[in-house]
Amino acid sequence: MAVSISHLGYRKLSRVIFEWQAADRALLLALFILLEVSSHWLWCLFVWWRQDIYGSYVDMDVLYPLWIGLTLMVLFFSWMVSRLSPIREDTGSLYKWQAIIVTLYSLYIAVVIIVMGYSSLVAGVSLVGGAMLGMVLIRRRYVWKAFLGHIALIFLVTLIPYFGFTIPNLRQMTIASFPLDSYNYLTYNEMTVIENAISASIFQNGTLSWDSFNQLRFSYAFFWRTTHIYMALPKAVFIIYMFRTLLLILDNSKAEIMQYANQDELTQLKSRRYGLTQMQQALLAMGDKQDFSVILLDLDWFKSINDNYGHDVGDQVLSEVAQTLLKSLSEESIVSRYGGEEFLIVLPDTQHDSAMTIAKQLRRDIAQHVIKSDDGTDFNITASIGVYTLTHDERARIQSEYKTLALEESTQPLAESQKPRKKEADIDKARTNKTSTQKESSQKTRAQKRISHRRKRAATEILKAQLPSDICQRLICIADKALYEAKDRGRNQVVSANDMLAAEKDKISVLYAIS
Numbered sequence: 001m002a003v004s005i006s007h008l009g010y011r012k013l014s015r016v017i018f019e020w021q022a023a024d025r026a027l028l029l030a031l032f033i034l035l036e037v038s039s040h041w042l043w044c045l046f047v048w049w050r051q052d053i054y055g056s057y058v059d060m061d062v063l064y065p066l067w068i069g070l071t072l073m074v075l076f077f078s079w080m081v082s083r084l085s086p087i088r089e090d091t092g093s094l095y096k097w098q099a100i101i102v103t104l105y106s107l108y109i110a111v112v113i114i115v116m117g118y119s120s121l122v123a124g125v126s127l128v129g130g131a132m133l134g135m136v137l138i139r140r141r142y143v144w145k146a147f148l149g150h151i152a153l154i155f156l157v158t159l160i161p162y163f164g165f166t167i168p169n170l171r172q173m174t175i176a177s178f179p180l181d182s183y184n185y186l187t188y189n190e191m192t193v194i195e196n197a198i199s200a201s202i203f204q205n206g207t208l209s210w211d212s213f214n215q216l217r218f219s220y221a222f223f224w225r226t227t228h229i230y231m232a233l234p235k236a237v238f239i240i241y242m243f244r245t246l247l248l249i250l251d252n253s254k255a256e257i258m259q260y261a262n263q264d265e266l267t268q269l270k271s272r273r274y275g276l277t278q279m280q281q282a283l284l285a286m287g288d289k290q291d292f293s294v295i296l297l298d299l300d301w302f303k304s305i306n307d308n309y310g311h312d313v314g315d316q317v318l319s320e321v322a323q324t325l326l327k328s329l330s331e332e333s334i335v336s337r338y339g340g341e342e343f344l345i346v347l348p349d350t351q352h353d354s355a356m357t358i359a360k361q362l363r364r365d366i367a368q369h370v371i372k373s374d375d376g377t378d379f380n381i382t383a384s385i386g387v388y389t390l391t392h393d394e395r396a397r398i399q400s401e402y403k404t405l406a407l408e409e410s411t412q413p414l415a416e417s418q419k420p421r422k423k424e425a426d427i428d429k430a431r432t433n434k435t436s437t438q439k440e441s442s443q444k445t446r447a448q449k450r451i452s453h454r455r456k457r458a459a460t461e462i463l464k465a466q467l468p469s470d471i472c473q474r475l476i477c478i479a480d481k482a483l484y485e486a487k488d489r490g491r492n493q494v495v496s497a498n499d500m501l502a503a504e505k506d507k508i509s510v511l512y513a514i515s
């Protein structure tokens with residue numbers, strides 16, 4: 001496995017997350033840790049090399065054991081990088097190594113944070129950033145436990161000095177010309193307070209000039225701040241970059257999933273589900289004086305095309321018919337593949353005459369379109385079409401009918417719901433045999449409140465409910481009847497459901513009846 005960290009961009013990271021095996025991801029984490037530990041090792045080397053300058057800010061007695069520990073860590077993680085890839089198949093052993101990586105790294109980071117006199121920058125980046133990165137690359141459960149362990153450790157380290165224990169601290173300021181080593185486990189702020197006090201005293205006694213002491217203090221602070229930045233910032237930038245890329249991946253994945261869900265793969269038209277959702281939205285957005293038309297189109301004798309020319313040619317026909325539809329229709333129309341060789345076209349704000357004209361044009365366009373199959377055969381296909389228009393008057397009628405019925409339904413359970421409560425109250429009464437009028441009146445008030453609350457909720461629901469939830473299916477069902485009529489009449493024609501319904505007027509109330 002070749003890991004190129006410099007190119008760990010969008011594509012690489014998506015491969016790491018979605019395609020790499022768990023062992024490779026653990027290996028990548030081990031590699032990151034190796035890089036971090038190595039950078040700390042180099043820091044020790046640098047301090048040791050320039051100890052003439054930096055030796056007065058660093059406790060060399062603590063540095064050497066730390067350096068040895070770091071060397072062991074570098075060796076261990078180098079070995080681990082070579083150890084992880086071959087155990088791809090062995091999950092048990094992989095989990096074991098993942099747990100070891102997390103534990104070791106957590107302990108290591110804890111030691112670094114402690115011996116450096118607790119740097120909030122290093123601690124914050126290591127804790128939050130390290131946990132985030134770990135969760136992308138290895139078992140989240142282990143990383144979560146390690147994260148909690150770190151938090152417990154922070155509390156422990158904060159409390160330990162108050163119990164009289166001294167924690168070794170790498171940070172030290174030695175003033176050579178003054179017999180005082182300010183050495184303790186202190187935070188920056190505590191240290192600064194003491195330094196100020198010492199400097200004031202020194203200044204007063206004239207042992208060390210104010211300027212020299214201040215210079216020493218500033219160099220000391222500068223050295224340690226630079227160290228913290230060296231240890232924390234590159235890691236922070238890298239982790240944030242990783243997460244920025246990760247979020248990009250998630251955004252793209254979401255867009256891809258939505259596209260799969262909303263688009264029919266073969267025809268590139270809207271999927272049935274998405275077409276219906278858009279139809280519902282268009283219906284609700286319909287103006288008071290607007291009509292709403294639905295066209296259901298089914299290809300004729302499509303099975304025989306599959307049988308005669310093969311399934312691939314059948315697919316080609318579907319795709320070409322879809323293109324013909326898109327070309328012939330305006331952008332406002334909602335065109336979806338409703339079933340195998342069935343297409344649903346929704347025309348918001350379109351009167352019946354216009355919808356019929358559009359449907360007839362579609363029929364002609366499809367019939368005139370020549371399909372050229374790969375084997376050199378040319379043929380034509382026809383379609384049968386059913387058209388239904390929901391006029392604004394009809395819509396208003398359904399709406400008012402629906403509201404009346406919905407209101408009736410919502411008040412019914414309220415009256416029912418009072419009965420068992422009354423019964424319960426009666427039983428209670430008999431049991432306790434207490435006739436406390438105060439108790440009764442408070443029970444009544446509570447029941448009334450409950451009822452009025454329910455009524456309010458029901459009223460809001462009715463206000464929101466403009467049309468029955470299955471209104472789309474009902475409209476399509478009417479158009480479907482016209483489509484079947486077109487098939488019955490010999491195919492390759494357009495039939496108006498409105499004309500059919502006008503012929504048998506009573507049928508409409510049956511179709512709209514709310515079950």
Ligand SMILES: Nc1nc2c(ncn2[C@@H]2O[C@H](COP(=O)(O)OP(=O)(O)OP(=O)(O)O)[C@@H](O)[C@H]2O)c(=O)[nH]1
Nearest residue numbers: 298299300301302303304306311312314315340341
């Ligand atoms: N190639 C292809 N065929 C499909 C697809 N979806 C459905 N079909 C086929 O479409 C055919 C539809 O056949 P039928 O329902 O009998 O309809 P028909 O042959 O068009 O007959 P009528 O509708 O009565 O004119 C079936 O053979 C399905 O296998 C598809 O995505 N690709």
